[in-house]
Amino acid sequence: MEAPRNAQQRKTDTLARLTSDVDAWIATADADGNAYLLPLSFFWDGADVIISTPRSSVTGRNLSRGGRVRVGVGQLRDVTVIDGTPEPVEDEQTMDAYAAKHSWDPRRESGDYAWFRIIPDRVQAWREVNELAGRTLMRDGKWLA
Amino acid sequence: MEAPRNAQQRKTDTLARLTSDVDAWIATADADGNAYLLPLSFFWDGADVIISTPRSSVTGRNLSRGGRVRVGVGQLRDVTVIDGTPEPVEDEQTMDAYAAKHSWDPRRESGDYAWFRIIPDRVQAWREVNELAGRTLMRDGKWLA
Numbered sequence: 691m692e693a694p695r696n697a698q699q700r701k702t703d704t705l706a707r708l709t710s711d712v713d714a715w716i717a718t719a720d721a722d723g724n725a726y727l728l729p730l731s732f733f734w735d736g737a738d739v740i741i742s743t744p745r746s747s748v749t750g751r752n753l754s755r756g757g758r759v760r761v762g763v764g765q766l767r768d769v770t771v772i773d774g775t776p777e778p779v780e781d782e783q784t785m786d787a788y789a790a791k792h793s794w795d796p797r798r799e800s801g802d803y804a805w806f807r808i809i810p811d812r813v814q815a816w817r818e819v820n821e822l823a824g825r826t827l828m829r830d831g832k833w834l835a
Numbered sequence: 836m837e838a839p840r841n842a843q844q845r846k847t848d849t850l851a852r853l854t855s856d857v858d859a860w861i862a863t864a865d866a867d868g869n870a871y872l873l874p875l876s877f878f879w880d881g882a883d884v885i886i887s888t889p890r891s892s893v894t895g896r897n898l899s900r901g902g903r904v905r906v907g908v909g910q911l912r913d914v915t916v917i918d919g920t921p922e923p924v925e926d927e928q929t930m931d932a933y934a935a936k937h938s939w940d941p942r943r944e945s946g947d948y949a950w951f952r953i954i955p956d957r958v959q960a961w962r963e964v965n966e967l968a969g970r971t972l973m974r975d976g977k978w979l980a
Contacts, residue, residue, distance in 0.1 A: 713911035717872035719864030724903035727862035727872065729911045758869035765910075766858035766874045 694821045697835035701827050704770050704815045707763055708734035712792070715762035716741060716808075718752035726752055732761070733788040738807045739772060740779060740788050742796040745804040753806045754778075761808060773812040779805035839966045842980035846972050849915050849960045852908055853879035857937070860907035861886060861953075863897035871897055877906070878933040883952045884917060885924060885933050887941040890949040898951045899923075906953060918957040924950035 695703065714732045719725050726748050733740040739761050743750045753759065753776040761772040779785065785805060789795035796803035813828035815821075827834060840848065859877045864870050871893050878885040884906050888895045898904065898921040906917040924930065930950060934940035941948035958973035960966075972979060 715860050715862075715872060715907055715911070717860075717862040717870040717905075719868040719870040721868045722902070723864040723866045723868050723897075723900065725862040725864040725870055725897075725905050727860060727905035727907050727916065729907070729914055752868075752870075755868065757867070760862075760870050760872035762860055762872050762874070762907075766860070769874055771872065 691818050691820055694824065695817075697824060697827065700815045700821075700824075701833060701835045704813065704827060707770060708739075711763055714739065714741075716749060717760040717762070718749055719757055720748075720752055721755060721757075731792050731794070732763075733784075733791045735784060735787060735807075738809050739774070740784055740805060740807055742785075742788060742803050742805045745802045750804050754804070759808050761810075768817050770813065770815045772808065772810045772814075774808040774810040776806045776808050779807050836963050836965055839969065840962075842969060842972065845960045845966075845969075846978060846980045849958065849972060852915060853884075856908055859884065859886075861894060862905040862907070863894055864902055865893075865897055866900060866902075876937050876939070877908075878929075878936045880929060880932060883954050884919070885929055885950060885952055887930075887933060887948050887950045890947045895949050899949070904953050906955075913962050915958065915960045917953065917955045917959075919953040919955040921951045921953050924952050 712731060713729045715727060716730050717727045728749050730741045730743060759774055759776050763770040811831045814825040815827055816825040857876055858874045860872060861875050862872045873894050875886045875888060904919055904921050908915040955973060956976045959970040960972055961970040
């Protein structure tokens, strides 16, 4: 086990991963409290996690409902977890940036895709148990480091 | 992108991963439909996913509630997703097997740990989009291959 990173290093590593990683685990729930989980391509616009998924899919319906969402990024022993709330994406600019990152544009698909912006209010990052302390990097939407 | 695997190969790969992998993403939800997600050490006893977590943690409380649970195993481009329902684990034999796998016994921790058995009714496995077809390996608790 490596020595625990300090807060600044964790933030740097986390932002690098959010920028370069392709897929994230998106956990949502329905109104009855049944959990759903799927890896989806995501785009980090510097503030929010942007994803696109068919409007009628389970994830699409759960996100449209607006309950709390949790996003897992990275490896199981190099984890970033983001808590946030979803909002629909309406602006073409964000859709363009998403398409540029993934070389794939949901607007060109035959299915009815929706975009969602997950607005983080808490970000945590840790590798192993010795990094559980100090894992909170953002609280109430504010970066701590 | 590699050629898609057949059902038998996917099942073989999935069972190998469930046996050898250490951590899994556990997605749960509260009664109000807010999602939660955490990587946890797990033990596959050949039929169910066994996890242990503090009884009073968010995951512990969500699992005690009994709503649907979703488990993500593997890499983001080599995914196994398990849908199931949680039940408390009472037998010492399962706790022993969990402790043996992880060289860590929650019974020896000072916190009040609970064990849960997630009983799968659906198992899906895929690597990339060309494996989305045929990704369902178990349906209604029955392996299809």
